[in-house]
Amino acid sequence: MILLVPAIIFLVLLFLYPFAYGLYLSLTNAKGDGTFANYLRFFADPRDFRTIWTTLWIAVPITFINVGLAIPFAYYMRRGLRGEKLVTFFLIVPITLGTVLISEGMLSYMGPKGWLNQFLMAVGLVKDPVRFTHNYLGVVISLGLSGFPYAFLMLLGYISGINPDLEKASQMLGASKLQTFWKILFPLMVPGIAISFCLNFVMAFSVFPSAVLLGQPSGPTRVMAIAAYQWAFEKFNFNAASAISMVMAAIELIVITLVLVWRGRMYKGASIVGKG
């Protein structure tokens, strides 16, 4: 038991205490008197309140895209294939390098004179350069480039852990591949899908560097993290910043709860299918 003590001290000092401190700050003013003013201010200020929708509008679609694409890809690679190591290597690179480098690179690569636009115009797909950067699209693309591999590798780990005999049994009993997928594999993947959805959403929802570098941080991609950062380190109002952090955490908690409820429902559904 005593061996847990350092880890518990770590958890309390560096995670729980800061969180509690943030909560305390959000509920007090600069003098330390208790007040709801920070939250009221956030919800009353249209420029700040809007960040909730801005952030959701970025995070929700890209999370669905990342996880939605990762499912068929993980399904396809579930028993391994040639060149798997190379493929996974290229998937892990954007995760390792992080969003700062990817965003920085995207600025030139996807810029009006970058290779991507040169290519698109050369093959005649577009006439004028597409604006991929300094807008909503740029932020979403960067989140896709780093979020998709994350979801994919997680689901791959999950799906390759499913006993292949189940699939064989289902096919022997005459089920088509599609039926096997929907009735056997998908329900068994639900917990994996749920957790990778949660993590992908949480990452996308707290997007910061790419929203600044690739987006329009003063307007269409002014996400909650930017608002919180500005209050803390530009206006030095730690109370207002903490309130935004807490709202961020609360929204993430709500979405995670929703996903877990969905998982619970799907699991019940799966067992009924199993009996039938």
Add this chain to the structure above:
Amino acid sequence: MNVKPKLSSILFAAAITVYVLNVLGILLTVILNSASKGWYSGLLPQIITGEWYRYVAADHDIKNLMLVTFTVSFADVIISLLISFPAAYTLARKEFRGKGLLLSLFLLPMIVPPMAYGIPLAMLCYKFHLAARIIGVILVNLVPIVPFMILVLMPFIEQVGTNLESAAVMLGAKRLTIFRKILIPLTVPGILTAGILSIVKTISMFDLTYLVAGGKSQTIVVALYADAYAAGARPPQAVDALAVIYFLTAMTCLVVALRFVSPTQMVFKLK
């Protein structure tokens, strides 16, 4: 799914190719741009130059950036091993009330994104005068690394049978001796895996480091962000040159890491 397998493999290959080409395109653009002059159009730059690297070397204290980056990574690995190994051992071996709760509390810092708890954490660092110093950067980076290490180490410890430990106890070994002579030698692969992955993670950890780092305690990735953010302040090629320096650092560590671990171990896993 019930289309002919051929179509699905073509689709798969095409999608992966598009993905890989774009990632490669991004990286190659950065590399080429950092070594070119006046590359405003066309497929390839006309003039190759090393001047942007000289510019970066004059602009930044590269040695200090490297030193901070690796000091932080290695300090974090050692500190978090000291915290995580005993904790992972207890969580892997012992059953006790509230274990599930404790385990999920330990997972929490991995699931909650840095930007949500990072701001209050950074404020505490400023309050206790830890911010803008290497010690502060090391401390905040522990937050995601310790839980990650516990999670990576647990299965490795579970694999070591309890027989050896029981035998050692019967022969009168103390707990410290058991750790030193049995557990640590047998879990070296796990320690290596956890350590290398943590180094890779810390090098690319932006959010937390950014919130507490000051001028002298910046890591490379934070310096890169600051340069890219102040886009007008210096030529874009110089920013790309710093990006290449960061890229090479992170990639070297990744390539070393991949000699020991599989890529799927680098993402969060839940049993």
